[in-house]
Amino acid sequence: MPNDIPEPQAVDSPITRSVIFIVATLSAGQDHASAVRAWCADIGALVRSVGKRVPSGNLSCVCGFGSDAWDTLFGAPRPAQLHPFREFGPSERRAVATPGDILLHIRADRMDLCFELATQLTGRLGDAVSVVDEVQGFRYFDLRSMVGFVDGTENPTGREVPEFTMIGDEDPEFAAGSYVLVQKYLHDMTGWNALTVEAQEHIIGRTKLSDIELDEGVKPSWSHSSLTTLVENGEEVKILRDNMPFGRPGAGEFGTYFIGYARSPAPLEQMLENMFVGRPPGNYDRLLDFSRAVTGGLFFVPSATLLEALAERDPQAAGVNVSASEPPDDASASASASASASAEPHQEGSLNIGSLKGNRQYE
Numbered sequence: 057m058p059n060d061i062p063e064p065q066a067v068d069s070p071i072t073r074s075v076i077f078i079v080a081t082l083s084a085g086q087d088h089a090s091a092v093r094a095w096c097a098d099i100g101a102l103v104r105s106v107g108k109r110v111p112s113g114n115l116s117c118v119c120g121f122g123s124d125a126w127d128t129l130f131g132a133p134r135p136a137q138l139h140p141f142r143e144f145g146p147s148e149r150r151a152v153a154t155p156g157d158i159l160l161h162i163r164a165d166r167m168d169l170c171f172e173l174a175t176q177l178t179g180r181l182g183d184a185v186s187v188v189d190e191v192q193g194f195r196y197f198d199l200r201s202m203v204g205f206v207d208g209t210e211n212p213t214g215r216e217v218p219e220f221t222m223i224g225d226e227d228p229e230f231a232a233g234s235y236v237l238v239q240k241y242l243h244d245m246t247g248w249n250a251l252t253v254e255a256q257e258h259i260i261g262r263t264k265l266s267d268i269e270l271d272e273g274v275k276p277s278w279s280h281s282s283l284t285t286l287v288e289n290g291e292e293v294k295i296l297r298d299n300m301p302f303g304r305p306g307a308g309e310f311g312t313y314f315i316g317y318a319r320s321p322a323p324l325e326q327m328l329e330n331m332f333v334g335r336p337p338g339n340y341d342r343l344l345d346f347s348r349a350v351t352g353g354l355f356f357v358p359s360a361t362l363l364e365a366l367a368e369r370d371p372q373a374a375g376v377n378v379s380a381s382e383p384p385d386d387a388s389a390s391a392s393a394s395a396s397a398s399a400e401p402h403q404e405g406s407l408n409i410g411s412l413k414g415n416r417q418y419e
Contacts, residue, residue, distance in 0.1 A: 062232040062359035066116035066163075067317050068217045068296065071208070074167040075193040075300045076174045077238065077313055078160040079353060080185040082125050088184040089129050089371075092158070095180050097367035100360060102180075106173045107164075115164040117173060119363060120236050120355030125157035131371025136227045137235065137321050141354040144325075145332030149344050151239065155188055156353035159238060161315060163298070167192065189351055191240060191313050193300025202243055202301040202312050203346070205260050206267040210285075212294045220294045221317045232359035237324040239314045240351040248346045259342045280343045283330040286323055293323045312347070321354060 082088065099119055107115035121129065123138045141153040160177060162170045170192075178187065201207040212220045223233045248256070253264050261281025262269050269275070275282060286293040296317040303310040318324050331341035358366065 062361035064218075064222055064232040064234070065118045065357055065360045065363065067118055067221055067234050067236075067357060069116040069118075069163055070114060071195070071199065071298060072114050072116075072163040073165045073195040074163070074170050075298075075313075076160070076162045076170045077189070077191045077193065077300075077315070078158075078162070078174060078178065078187055079156040079189040079238070079351070080158045080160075080178075080181070080187045081155050082128060082157040083184055083186060091184040092129055092181065093367050093369060095177075095184075095367075097364050098180055099177065100364060102176050103173060106169060106176060109172075110164075110166060110169055113164045113166050113169045115169045115173060116162075117177070118159075118161040118236070118357055120159040120161075120357040122157045122159075122353060122355055126356065127371070128157075129371065130366055130369045133229050135223075135230045135233065135235075135356045138356045139321070139354070141237070141352045142325055142328075143352070144328045145340070149332055149340065151328045151332045151349050152352050154351040154353060156238075156351075156355070158185060159236065159353065159355045161236070161298075167194075189240065191300075191302050191311075193302045193313050196301045200301075201299065202245070202303065202310050203248055203256070203260075203343075205256075205262060205264055207299050207312075208297045209262070209267055210294065211296055216294065217296060219319075221296050221319055223319055230356075230358065230362070233362065234317045234319065234357040235321045235324065236315060236317050236355050236357050237321065237328075238316075238351070238353050238355070239349045241312045241314060241347045241349055243310045243312065244346045244348075245310045276342075278334070278339050278342050280331070280341050283335055283339075283341045284327045286326055286330075295323055295327070317357070324354075 082092065096119075099117060103115060103117050107113065123140050126134050126138060141156075143153050144151040160174070162173050162177075164170045164173075174190075178185075196202065199206050199208065221234050223230050225231075227233075251259075257263055257270065258274075258276055259279060261275045261279030269281060270279075277283075298315050298317075300313050300315075301311070302313055316324050316327075329335075331344065334340040
């Protein structure tokens with residue numbers, strides 16, 4: 057890779073057997089913000105140090121930052137399309153926004169590697185952050201989701217991966233960065249397992265055993281497959297999923313942690329709108345009759361090159377009032393969530409993301 061092209065973070069790491077997802081909020085105060093900035097320079101070295109102990113373990117870590125946290129920690133410039141998570145859907149079927157300033161996506165083929173790296177990373181942060189969600193996921197047989205179907209079949213591969221996941225000329229200061237959206241879903245497995253296999257296949261849009269997509273004449277328009285397939289100018293728009301099952305059978309908890317990477321938030325949010333609102337409105341994803349989203353966050357993943365450089369970023373030098381950017385109180389957070397929920401939806405039939413050829417200009 058030429059020296060003038062930033063090195064991306066490990067967004068396209070191979071699917072592994074184990075994962076830890078950590079979402080944390082930033083503690084108030086400039087000392088805490090300074091600690092997090094300094095920590096940015098340590099992440100790569102910690103991944104290398106822990107991973108070296110088991111070279112075959114495929115250890116990797118992706119770190120992302122939420123919109124408010126970016127302003128507090130780094131100031132201007134900021135990623136062009138970074139904004140708070142946008143909620144979608146009616147109250148009984150809602151893609152909810154939950155607190156989150158920092159995301160860690162830690163992957164390996166051994167949970168001990170994930171555990172050790174998570175311990176080292178969070179230990180360095182100390183009281184500069186508060187962990188608000190932590191999920192340990194696992195590979196389920198042949199890449200099955202918790203509901204028994206193969207997950208991630210239509211992920212981009214090869215040269216498609218950077219084309220759909222890495223920022224290019226449309227935001228050059230943040231080239232080789234990505235946007236990532238996460239949600240934690242809990243499933244009603246009793247209700248789901250009461251369905252026939254045929255009914256489940258119609259909801260997913262694929263055969264359960266062979267993972268073959270149903271014919272268009274058979275697959276309902278409200279199937280998960282139909283509503284998460286996006287087409288712009290005759291070309292399919294893809295995201296990179298690395299979803300993982302998790303659960304506690306003794307507590308009756310069965311879940312899927314959704315994580316999707318993309319070059320812009322637009323396709324990620326269009327998929328959520330299609331699922332939770334419907335395409336057209338009311339024609340929603342019937343998988344949501346058995347799956348409930350309990351968290352939601354949108355983060356920006358800087359390139360590995362920029363992540364290390366952010367340790368030296370001084371937001372005050374850029375004219376940012378750090379104290380004004382500290383996490384809002386509950387009333388402000390509620391107002392912000394309401395504003396996000398009432399944001400203009402995408403226009404039906406257009407993702408507003410421009411051409412899929414070359415360097416797409418996301419709007």
